[in-house]
Amino acid sequence: MLEVHLPDGSVKKYESPITPAAVAAEIGPGLAKAAVSAVVDGKTVSMDYPLPEEGSISLRLLTKKDPDAIHVMRHSCAHVMARAVMRLYEGVQLAFGPTVEGGFYYDFDLDHALSDEDFPAIEAEMKRIVKEEEPFERLDEPREKALQICRDLGQKYKIEHIEEGLHDQSRLSFYRQGEFLDLCRGPHVPTASHIGAFKLLSVAGAYWKGDQSRKQLQRLYATAFFDKKELEEHLRRIDEAKKRDHRVLGKQLDLFAINPLVGSGLILWLPKGATIRGLLEDFVKGELERRGYERVYTPNIGRVELYEISGHYPYYADSQFAPIVMEQEERYLLRPMNCPHHVMIYKSAPRSYRELPLRLAEFGTVYRYEKSGEVSGMTRVRGFTQDDAHIFCTVDQVADEFRGCLEMTQFVLKSLGLTNYRVRLGFRDPKSDKYVGSPENWERAQQSLVEVCQSLRIDAQPEPGEAAFYGPKADFVVTDAIGREWQLGTVQLDYNLPSQERFGLEYTGADNHPHQPVMIHRAPLGSLERFVGVLIEHFAGAFPLWLAPEQVRVLTVSEKSEEYGRQIEGRLRDAGLRVKGDYRGEKINAKIREAQVGLIPYMFVVGEKDMAGQTVAVRDRIDGDLGPMSFDQAVAKLRQEIADRTVRQTFQGAAGLGERGSNHEY
RNA sequence: GCCGCUGUAGCUCAGUUGGCAGAGCGCGUCCUUGGUAAGGACGAGGUCAUGGGUUCAAGUCCCAUCAGCGGCUCCA
Numbered sequence: 001m002l003e004v005h006l007p008d009g010s011v012k013k014y015e016s017p018i019t020p021a022a023v024a025a026e027i028g029p030g031l032a033k034a035a036v037s038a039v040v041d042g043k044t045v046s047m048d049y050p051l052p053e054e055g056s057i058s059l060r061l062l063t064k065k066d067p068d069a070i071h072v073m074r075h076s077c078a079h080v081m082a083r084a085v086m087r088l089y090e091g092v093q094l095a096f097g098p099t100v101e102g103g104f105y106y107d108f109d110l111d112h113a114l115s116d117e118d119f120p121a122i123e124a125e126m127k128r129i130v131k132e133e134e135p136f137e138r139l140d141e142p143r144e145k146a147l148q149i150c151r152d153l154g155q156k157y158k159i160e161h162i163e164e165g166l167h168d169q170s171r172l173s174f175y176r177q178g179e180f181l182d183l184c185r186g187p188h189v190p191t192a193s194h195i196g197a198f199k200l201l202s203v204a205g206a207y208w209k210g211d212q213s214r215k216q217l218q219r220l221y222a223t224a225f226f227d228k229k230e231l232e233e234h235l236r237r238i239d240e241a242k243k244r245d246h247r248v249l250g251k252q253l254d255l256f257a258i259n260p261l262v263g264s265g266l267i268l269w270l271p272k273g274a275t276i277r278g279l280l281e282d283f284v285k286g287e288l289e290r291r292g293y294e295r296v297y298t299p300n301i302g303r304v305e306l307y308e309i310s311g312h313y314p315y316y317a318d319s320q321f322a323p324i325v326m327e328q329e330e331r332y333l334l335r336p337m338n339c340p341h342h343v344m345i346y347k348s349a350p351r352s353y354r355e356l357p358l359r360l361a362e363f364g365t366v367y368r369y370e371k372s373g374e375v376s377g378m379t380r381v382r383g384f385t386q387d388d389a390h391i392f393c394t395v396d397q398v399a400d401e402f403r404g405c406l407e408m409t410q411f412v413l414k415s416l417g418l419t420n421y422r423v424r425l426g427f428r429d430p431k432s433d434k435y436v437g438s439p440e441n442w443e444r445a446q447q448s449l450v451e452v453c454q455s456l457r458i459d460a461q462p463e464p465g466e467a468a469f470y471g472p473k474a475d476f477v478v479t480d481a482i483g484r485e486w487q488l489g490t491v492q493l494d495y496n497l498p499s500q501e502r503f504g505l506e507y508t509g510a511d512n513h514p515h516q517p518v519m520i521h522r523a524p525l526g527s528l529e530r531f532v533g534v535l536i537e538h539f540a541g542a543f544p545l546w547l548a549p550e551q552v553r554v555l556t557v558s559e560k561s562e563e564y565g566r567q568i569e570g571r572l573r574d575a576g577l578r579v580k581g582d583y584r585g586e587k588i589n590a591k592i593r594e595a596q597v598g599l600i601p602y603m604f605v606v607g608e609k610d611m612a613g614q615t616v617a618v619r620d621r622i623d624g625d626l627g628p629m630s631f632d633q634a635v636a637k638l639r640q641e642i643a644d645r646t647v648r649q650t651f652q653g654a655a656g657l658g659e660r661g662s663n664h665e666y
Numbered sequence: 667g668c669c670g671c672u673g674u675a676g677c678u679c680a681g682u683u684g685g686c687a688g689a690g691c692g693c694g695u696c697c698u699u700g701g702u703a704a705g706g707a708c709g710a711g712g713u714c715a716u717g718g719g720u721u722c723a724a725g726u727c728c729c730a731u732c733a734g735c736g737g738c739u740c741c742a
Contacts, residue, residue: 205669
């Protein structure tokens with residue numbers, strides 16, 4: 001006998017085999033019609049999923065109002081898309097078709113090269129399929145039978161997946177809809193009638209099982225919603241987010257430029273972008289001073305031998321600019337990392353434990369030859385500046401230093417209103433042998449990382465296999481306007497460089513014997529390029545007053561007040577504000593609009609009335625006209641906002657189809 | 667690096683079956699002198715990414731290269 005516990009607390013008892021659909025039907029015809037799937041003991045299943053015959057279960061029926069239901073429907077829509085593609089093209093091999101954040105995709109192997117010109121035909125075929133309202137039927141088969149089905153279907157990727165990824169499964173499920181039959185864990189909606197509005201978004205290449213050495217498949221990205229309005233709203237949000245793209249705003253607001261003649265992935269900081277970067281650098285420099293760092297400067301180039309010792313060459317040779325070869329086998333590398341130079345500063349003198357921790361900081365520019373398909377705006381570039389520092393300390397000091405680094409990173413991000421990040425703890429993969437350093441050291445370091453995060457109330461997720469080969473790390477990861485994740489700040493422990501095999505670092509301990517220090521690499525912003533790129537999107541180009549390249553614009557009502565306007569502009573500049581004046585023969589409305597569109601935080605409107613009263617009419621970019629104030633009053637207001645580094649507006653929410661929330665593996 | 671798409675004025679884009687290179691914004695000059703999101707007139711601005719090919723004729727068709735975009739893979 002089966003006891004079914006429903007969310008309202010009622011209990012139903014069944015003697016014979018039963019499905020969620022039958023339970024729904026018993027509750028009422030309305031629910032039976034509206035239910036798209038069910039949750040049994042926390043697991044989402046289809047309406048025809050056979051419930052156990054014995055015991056006690058909890059059952060929740062999902063309708064389209066339930067937030068969990070949309071993933072089920074999207075996955076069913078993926079099947080419909082695959083079915084449409086198979087109808088339209090010959091020899092389609094199916095791979096994986098999971099849901100992702102904001103939609104779903106399906107990977108195909110077929111001869112015809114899909115392009116967005118094919119989308120209307122595919123969508124039309126999908127509409128025909130949906131209109132038929134055919135059911136999705138679940139088939140549960142023993143392993144051998146399942147293999148035979150896939151062989152009969154001629155679906156080689158499905159066969160391979162059963163033999164490899166699913167080698168330990170004794171039974172496998174399929175879903176059938178009309179002529180379409182696919183190996184699939186499910187769940188699905190009962191019939192296609194539950195599929196609402198959908199749209200194909202893009203086509204892309206994707207390697208089978210994510211492996212570059214395997215065949216490249218064609219991936220169709222799409223999304224679906226229960227109703228058309230929701231779909232349109234979603235597409236509108238994607239459009240909005242795309243307007244926040246730092247590549248779009250960077251051009252619009254004259255922040256940075258990239259020129260093919262200079263080189264792909266090499267950023268030209270225009271005056272306005274450079275102002276923002278400079279202010280961030282000053283901000284970080286102030287923090288470094290407070291936290292006991294010492295500034296150093298080192299060259300952007302070094303002998304290849306330096307990087308042979310560090311292990312960066314030739315290990316990463318394929319992502320480095322090739323060495324510069326001089327006479328007599330003198331070879332130099334554009335530096336891909338700052339650490340070897342800082343190590344040499346450590347080694348420039350014998351060190352005592354009394355000097356530790358030694359914290360050496362530099363805004364160090366590094367060069368990496370990223371693969372051609374990888375470069376992207378400011379977020380993935382070939383030359384970038386890290387707000388880098390290396391801490392040399394004793395093993396006992398590691399936890400405190402780690403804490404200091406994480407605190408500083410948190411403080412810096414918080415100061416900018418950047419709270420929408422996750423912290424990823426990169427730990428070693430116990431199954432791999434690529435790591436240097438003893439397992440005990442790793443264990444201890446990883447443990448102390450977890451403890452430090454807990455004590456700082458940082459919600460950090462350990463991810464095995466994400467460590468660098470030389471030590472564990474904590475990465476601050478943010479999502480951009482498109483939905484892609486980027487690593488910003490990072491704190492990394494290094495057992496490699498100080499070791500005897502590398503630079504053989506030492507300090508004299510209290511026992512008068514030599515000891516090996518531990519190194520920590522850390523960069524709270526990560527790369528200035530990437531960080532500013534992310535900041536542009538975070539603020540949608542509307543930087544807080546303290547970072548705004550132009551903080552105030554003086555607007556004259558007519559040319560009669562130009563002299564007074566220039567006087568105000570001069571006084572603002574003397575007061576240390578970044579100011580420009582607009583004295584053109586345009587109407588005040590036009591000048592306001594331009595400043596508004598240019599995202600200038602404050603406008604000082606001055607006309608004859610102001611001249612007479614020795615005032616300025618302050619207009620706030622966000623709140624609008626604040627009315628006339630005395631010059632001193634207005635400046636005091638702005639200075640306060642700058643001193644507080646007030647963040648008044650941020651923007652977030654991604655447009656794209658990130659991997660988060662991915663499920664339904666096949 | 668791989669798959670697909672794209673490249674026309676400073677920017678955003680249009681350009682038909684191959685037949686004289688276009689618009690809006692911006693920019694310049696002049697008129698207008700105005701109080702919180704676009705005043706008007708005139709004008710300048712192009713090796714249609716680059717190199718080859720097909721053709722009487724190429725922005726348009728084909729090939730290569732470079733660059734950008736969407737993904738995949740990689741990321742010290």
